[in-house]
Amino acid sequence: MRLSTGQILNNRYRIVKLLGQGGFGAVYRAWDTNLNGPVAVKENFDPSPASQNQFAREASMLFLLRHNNLPRVIDHFNIPTQGQYLVMDFVEGEDLDAMLDQTGGWLAEASVLLWIEQVCDALAYMHAQNPPIIHRDIKPANIKITPQGKAILVDFGIAKAYDPKAATTQGARAVTPGFSPNEQYGQGRTDARTDVYALGATLYNLLTGQTPVESVQRTTGVSLSAPRTLNPLISPSVEKAILKAMEIAPAQRFQSIGEFKAILLRQPSVQITGAIPSSTPVSAAPPVARSAPLQKTGGRLPIWAFVAIGLILVVCIGATGAYTFGFFPKKTTEPAVNPTRTPRPTQSEVTRAIATPGQASTQSNPGAQPTQISPERAPTLVVTESASGVATKPPTANIPPSGPVKDQSPTPKNPGISSWQQGKLAYVSYENGHNQIFVRELSDESSKSSLLPEPNGATRTESPWWSPGGDKLAFFSQVNNQNQAFVINYPLPGTLQDLKTRSWTDYTHTPTWSPNGDRILLAATQQNKNRFIILNASNGKVLSSISPGIEQARLPAWSPNGKLIAFTDGKAIYTIPIDGGIPVTLTTAGHENYSPAWSPDGVWITYQSDAGRAAGHDEIWMLNPNGGNPRKVTSTPDNAWARAPTWSPDGNWIIFVSNQDKSIGADYGELYAVSVDTGKTIQLTHTGGNVYDWRPSWGK
Numbered sequence: 001m002r003l004s005t006g007q008i009l010n011n012r013y014r015i016v017k018l019l020g021q022g023g024f025g026a027v028y029r030a031w032d033t034n035l036n037g038p039v040a041v042k043e044n045f046d047p048s049p050a051s052q053n054q055f056a057r058e059a060s061m062l063f064l065l066r067h068n069n070l071p072r073v074i075d076h077f078n079i080p081t082q083g084q085y086l087v088m089d090f091v092e093g094e095d096l097d098a099m100l101d102q103t104g105g106w107l108a109e110a111s112v113l114l115w116i117e118q119v120c121d122a123l124a125y126m127h128a129q130n131p132p133i134i135h136r137d138i139k140p141a142n143i144k145i146t147p148q149g150k151a152i153l154v155d156f157g158i159a160k161a162y163d164p165k166a167a168t169t170q171g172a173r174a175v176t177p178g179f180s181p182n183e184q185y186g187q188g189r190t191d192a193r194t195d196v197y198a199l200g201a202t203l204y205n206l207l208t209g210q211t212p213v214e215s216v217q218r219t220t221g222v223s224l225s226a227p228r229t230l231n232p233l234i235s236p237s238v239e240k241a242i243l244k245a246m247e248i249a250p251a252q253r254f255q256s257i258g259e260f261k262a263i264l265l266r267q268p269s270v271q272i273t274g275a276i277p278s279s280t281p282v283s284a285a286p287p288v289a290r291s292a293p294l295q296k297t298g299g300r301l302p303i304w305a306f307v308a309i310g311l312i313l314v315v316c317i318g319a320t321g322a323y324t325f326g327f328f329p330k331k332t333t334e335p336a337v338n339p340t341r342t343p344r345p346t347q348s349e350v351t352r353a354i355a356t357p358g359q360a361s362t363q364s365n366p367g368a369q370p371t372q373i374s375p376e377r378a379p380t381l382v383v384t385e386s387a388s389g390v391a392t393k394p395p396t397a398n399i400p401p402s403g404p405v406k407d408q409s410p411t412p413k414n415p416g417i418s419s420w421q422q423g424k425l426a427y428v429s430y431e432n433g434h435n436q437i438f439v440r441e442l443s444d445e446s447s448k449s450s451l452l453p454e455p456n457g458a459t460r461t462e463s464p465w466w467s468p469g470g471d472k473l474a475f476f477s478q479v480n481n482q483n484q485a486f487v488i489n490y491p492l493p494g495t496l497q498d499l500k501t502r503s504w505t506d507y508t509h510t511p512t513w514s515p516n517g518d519r520i521l522l523a524a525t526q527q528n529k530n531r532f533i534i535l536n537a538s539n540g541k542v543l544s545s546i547s548p549g550i551e552q553a554r555l556p557a558w559s560p561n562g563k564l565i566a567f568t569d570g571k572a573i574y575t576i577p578i579d580g581g582i583p584v585t586l587t588t589a590g591h592e593n594y595s596p597a598w599s600p601d602g603v604w605i606t607y608q609s610d611a612g613r614a615a616g617h618d619e620i621w622m623l624n625p626n627g628g629n630p631r632k633v634t635s636t637p638d639n640a641w642a643r644a645p646t647w648s649p650d651g652n653w654i655i656f657v658s659n660q661d662k663s664i665g666a667d668y669g670e671l672y673a674v675s676v677d678t679g680k681t682i683q684l685t686h687t688g689g690n691v692y693d694w695r696p697s698w699g700k
Contacts, residue, residue, distance in 0.1 A: 002018075002026065003041075003043065010075075012033055016038070019040070025043050025083075027042050028041045032074070038092075039087050040087070040091070042086040043083050043085055044083055045082070045083035045084075058086065059076035062086075065133075069119065069122035071091055072088065074089065075087035091144045091146065091154060093152075096140035096141070099140075106209040107207065110602065114561055116199070117265060119151050120199070120261035123135065123153070123192075123199065124256075124261070127192045127195070134195055135153065135198075136190055136194060137179075139201075139205075140202055140205055142154050178211040179202060180215060181215050185216055192255075192257065196253050196255075197215070197246055200241075200242050200244075203245075203264075208227050215248065227239045227242055227243075233627075233628040241254075419653060420652075420653045423700050425442055425671070425698055426439050426473055427464070428695075429690045430668060437462070437475055439473075451473070458479050461477040461478075462509075462692070463509060463510045463695050464695070466697045468700075472490060473699075474487050474522075475487075485499040499511075501535075509524075509554070512556060514558055515560050516562075518537055519537055521558050523553065523554050523555065530548065530552065532546040532556050544579070546578075548576050550569050550583060553568075553569055554567065555594070558578070559602050560598055560600060560602040566596040566598060568596055572588060573585075574586060584627070586626075587611075587627070591615040591616075594608045594643070597646050604624065604625075606620060606645040606647065607623075617641045618643050620632070620633040620634040620642045620645045620654060633674055633679070640658060640660035641669075643656060644657045644695050646696050649698060652677065653674065653675055653676060655698055657669045661683060662689030664690055669691055670683060670691055
C-alpha cells in the first residue's frame with residue numbers, strides 16, 4: 001500500500017517523501033520520532049511466500065552487520081494486510097549512478113579508487129561472516145557517497161547467505177544487465193567471486209562512462225572493449241585488475257575481494273596471474289550505450305542467442321521482480337551531490353595515450369585546451385532535515401560539467417553568510433621591515449593580528465599552514481640565516497614550539513600537516529640533496545625521509561587520504577607515494593607550474609601556471625591527481641598574475657595572491673577568493689600590495 005507524506009507508520013516513523021517505487025515495493029525517507037533523526041523505510045507489499053521469506057531473511061542478516069560503509073538496520077515489522085517494512089539508516093548523499101548520469105564523461109580515477117577501496121572493505125566484512133553474505137547486486141546505483149566523501153554500499157534486496165550445497169533460490173535470484181556475472185543466470189551457484197565480477201563491472205562503468213557488455217552476450221562471442229580504449233587516462237594496472245575481475249569463468253577471476261583490492265591499489269603482496277588482455281586497438285568494438293545495456297557491440301549475433309537471452313531475462317525478471325526491478329526500484333530524481341567527471345578526449349588524444357601507455361596524456365598539458373569555468377550556473381538545492389522533520393532547502397554550490405566538481409559543502413556556521421567568509425586565513429605580509437605572518441577572520445578584515453610571539457632573532461617568517469582542527473599553525477622562520485620549522489597554538493598569542501630542525505638539516509621550508517594532524521611534512525635540504533621529511537607533530541622527532549629524486553623538489557602537500565604527496569620543482573607538478581617511490585608527472589607545459597594544493601576531498605590539485613601566457617604571468621589552474629581534466633580557474637589582466645592557491649575547508653572557494661590591484665614588488669600583491677563554481681572573484685585584503693605570494697592557508 002502506497003504510504004502518504006505525513007503518515008505515521010507503526011506509531012513511530014513519519015513519512016517525509018517517496019524516494020522510489022516499483023511493482024512490488026517502495027522506498028521512503030522518513031523521520032524517526034523516537035530517535036529524532038532521518039531514516040529510510042523499505043516497504044515490501046508482495047504477498048508471495050518467496051518474497052516474504054526473502055525479505056525476512058534480509059532483515060535478519062542485515063541486523064547483525066556493523067560496518068562504517070554499510071547502513072545499519074534499525075527496525076523490522078509486519079502490518080497485516082498492508083506490508084512488510086525494513087527501517088535503516090538514511091544515507092545522505094548521491095549514488096554513483098546518478099553522478100555518472102549528470103554529465104557526459106566518466107569519473108576521475110583517483111576519486112573512484114578511494115570510494116571502491118571502501119566498498120571492498122564492506123564486502124570483505126560481509127564475506128567474512130559465518131556463513132558469508134553475498135551482496136549479489138553491486139552496481140553504481142547501490143553505492144552512495146555521503147557529503148563527507150564516505151562510500152556506503154546499500155540495497156541488499158537480493159543478498160543471501162552463501163550455501164555451497166544449494167543453488168540460488170528463486171526468491172533471491174535477480175540480474176542487473178551489464179553488472180551480473182554469468183552464474184547469476186540459470187541455476188548456477190553464486191559466491192564471493194560473484195561480487196568480484198560485479199565490482200569490476202562497476203569500476204569499468206565509472207571509469208569509462210559505459211555499461212559493460214552483458215555477461216551472457218560475452219559467452220556467445222561478443223567482446224568486452226578494454227577500458228583504456230574508452231578512457232586512456234585509466235592506469236594500465238587498474239585496467240588489468242578490472243579485466244581480471246570480469247573474467248567469465250569464476251576460477252579465472254580474483255578469488256576474493258581482498259585479492260582484488262590489493263592489486264587495484266597496487267599493494268605488492270599479491271600478483272596477478274594468468275593471461276590478462278592488454279588494451280585493444282582504438283578500432284575495437286564500440287561501447288554499450290547506458291540506455292540500452294543489451295545493445296549489440298560486436299559482430300552480428302545469431303538469432304538463437306537473442307532468443308536465449310530474452311528467455312533468460314524474462315524468467316529472471318518474472319521470478320524476482322520484487323527484488324531488483326520492483327522492491328528496489330529506479331529511484332525518483334533527487335538533489336545532486338556534485339560528481340567528478342572528466343570529458344571524453346578526442347580520437348587523437350585516445351590514439352596518443354594508448355601509443356604511450358603509462359605516460360601522462362596530452363590532456364595533462366594545461367596549455368593544450370584551456371577551459372574557463374562558466375560563471376553562469378544556478379545553485380543546486382540540497383534537501384536537509386530539520387529537527388521537526390520538515391524538509392528545507394538551503395543552497396549549495398553546483399559545479400558545471402565543464403568545470404571543477406566536488407562534494408556538497410557543509411551548511412555554513414553563520415546562515416546567510418557566504419562560505420568565503422567562514423573560517424580564518426593565515427598569510428604573509430611585508431610589514432615592520434620584514435615578512436611576517438598575520439591571521440584574520442575572513443568575516444572581518446579588521447580582525448587582522450600578527451603572529452606573536454615570533455621566534456627570537458627571526459628576520460623572515462613565512463609559509464603558514466593550519467592544522468586540520470585549526471588550533472595550530474606550522475610555519476618556518478629564518479633565524480641566524482637558517483630556516484627553522486615551528487608550531488604555534490591558536491588563538492594568538494599562543495605557545496611556540498620549536499621543532500629543532502636546525503639540528504639535522506641545512507635548510508627547511510613549507511611545513512604541512514598530515515590529514516589527522518599527528519605528523520608534519522616539510523621540505524628540507526640535507527648535504528645538498530632535496531628531501532621530504534615527516535616529523536612527529538608533538539615532539540619534532542623525525543619519523544621518515546623521502547628522496548623524490550627530482551632536483552629542486554619543493555612545496556610538498558599531503559593528500560587528504562594520507563597516501564600521496566604533491567610537489568613541484570618549479571617547472572612541473574608531481575605526485576609521489578607517502579612512503580616513497582617513483583614520482584608521477586602531472587603537468588608538462590608552461591614555463592612554470594608551482595605551488596600545488598589539494599582540495600579537501602582529494603579530487604583536485606590546484607596550482608599556479610603561466611601556460612599560454614608570458615613567463616611569470618601565472619593563473620590558477622586545477623587538475624585531477626592522475627593529471628587529467630586540467631582547467632583554468634582565474635582570468636587576470638594581461639599585465640597581472642595569480643599565484644599561491646589554497647582551498648576553503650568546504651571546497652567551494654580558492655584563495656590566491658594577485659598583483660592585479662596593487663603591489664610593492666614583483667612577488668607581492670593582495671589576497672583574492674574565487675568561487676570554484678561560478679568564477680566570481682572577491683578581493684579580500686587592501687594592504688597596499690604587501691601580501692607575499694607564497695602559500696596563504698585557510699583554516700576552519
